[in-house]
Amino acid sequence: MLSRIFLGLAASAALLAAQNVQNQALTGEAARSAEIAKTNPFNTEADVQQGNALFQVQCTYCHGARGEGGRGADLTAGVYKMGGADPDLFKTVRSGIPGTEMPASRLTDDEIWKMVGFVKRLGSRGLSEKAPGDAAAGKALYAKNGCAGCHRIGDEGVDLGPDLSDVGRRRGLAFLEESLVKPEAFVSNTFRAVQLVMKSGPAVGGIRLNEDDLSVQLRDTNGNLRSVMKDGVKELRRDKPSLMPSYERLSKTDLTNLVAYLNSLKGAQ
Ligand code: HEC
Ligand code: HEC
Structure with a gap:
């Protein structure tokens, strides 16, 4: 955790420096003052x-x-x-x-x-749109549909998909609904899925973390970090960019309630 904070700080300092140059x-220089x-x-x-x-x-x-x-x-x-x-x-x-x-x-x-x-x-202006659904009903749907098998809210769940603890603050209502019915419509760079078809043995699928000439690093669907040598890979597929299934099959009411629950997650503040 501490090292993550430190890395974050170092990265932001580097970003700021680059940005300034x-x-x-x-x-x-005149257009950018140090004093705010x-x-x-x-x-x-x-x-x-x-x-x-x-x-x-x-x-x-x-x-x-x-x-x-x-x-x-x-x-x-x-x-x-x-x-x-x-x-x-x-x-x-x-x-x-x-x-x-x-x-x-x-x-x-x-x-x-x-x-x-x-x-x-x-x-x-106080124009903020209120989510129309029932957040408590949405919370029950979240549990029932196994969302915590891939997502974290606070201390509960896992990190295969994005942490949803403050997703209601980070994302708007329309985006939240689209995330449920059309997960492929937007996939952030840090959550792109890959499928590795191996020359021998079972295929390996997960979230692509990193890639170089020799290997691909990924978090597999069981949440394990893995590094796979490319010379054992027959085919690297990216045709299904999101690991998340579509919840299009849910009723309109269920979707609205789930969105209301997600919208209520504003982080620990
Ligand atoms: C098999 C794993 C998996 C399951 C199950 C799953 N998700 Fe996801 N979810 C992901 C991944 C991976 C992403 C990131 C890629 C993307 O945006 O499609 C994601 C993205 C999202 C996002 C967008 C978050 C953001 O900040 O961009 C929301 C909201 C979301 N999921 C909600 C849910 C809800 C609610 C459920 C249950 C109804 C659910 N997910 C079930 C894996 C999963
Ligand atoms: C590529 C998408 C993108 C663009 C373009 C963008 N933003 Fe954002 N912005 C975000 C996201 C995502 C967040 C939420 C970040 C988080 O807290 O995780 C955000 C958050 C914010 C916040 C809230 C910060 C806080 O303290 O909570 C403000 C204010 C903001 N953006 C203003 C702007 C303005 C003004 C512009 C145009 C110059 C802009 N943004 C362009 C994606 C974007």
Whole structure:
């Protein structure tokens, strides 16, 4: 756990350093200050509208046109893991959140401040969509359908699929439903499935962790870490990118309830 935190920190420091060099090359040093203002210096109505325009181009892909969330977090809830004060949001938008899909931005500081103004407005309107289903019924469905055989929530379950402890904060409602009925529609880089057809012996399937010229490292479907030498592999198949089965067969009500349960998982806070 500690080493994971340390690795994470080292990786984010390296990322930040790389990002800084890149940005100096891109925008010149003046556009990026080391000091971050305590309150947003770009907060006129015109600034917020420019922020909206930038948001539409750079962010809706993950956060939705109205900030309702999708692959990215619901920004209309006004709840932030990394802090909701102006300088916190500035840092989140400028540097991204290392170890997640939230990317760093290459825009100038002025542009980032304008977007922060718009993000704050999204979070303060109280437009957050409430999940329509019954979360308690969804929790029972989660147990009944064996989801914990691949996922972790808090201390329970395993790590074959993504940890769902805070999935309701990280992902929007539409994305959650799509994850259940069409798991293949989006598979993050860290959870791509592979099937190894061996020259002899049974096939090996799992989540691809790493690959080099000689071997493939994977977490097999029993959760074991394995390294397989490529010279014993007849065929490396990636035609089924997700290990997760589709739950399309569930009734509309069950799906809505499961989504409500997933949406209620906001992490330990
Ligand atoms: C490739 C997808 C993607 C793009 C593009 C993206 N985000 Fe995100 N964003 C995410 C994800 C995923 C999260 C949730 C990360 C987590 O906490 O695990 C997130 C979280 C956030 C948060 C909440 C952070 C917190 O403290 O909880 C803010 C604010 C945010 N994004 C703003 C933006 C803005 C502004 C842009 C455009 C410049 C943007 N994002 C572009 C995926 C994206
Ligand atoms: C056989 C293993 C397996 C089972 C069973 C399974 N999942 Fe998954 N799940 C995965 C894997 C692997 C991924 C990552 C790849 C993907 O996104 O399709 C995933 C992704 C997800 C995601 C998207 C998470 C994110 O942050 O991107 C959600 C939500 C989810 N599963 C919920 C469920 C629920 C609810 C159930 C039970 C009804 C379930 N899963 C059953 C393996 C499984």
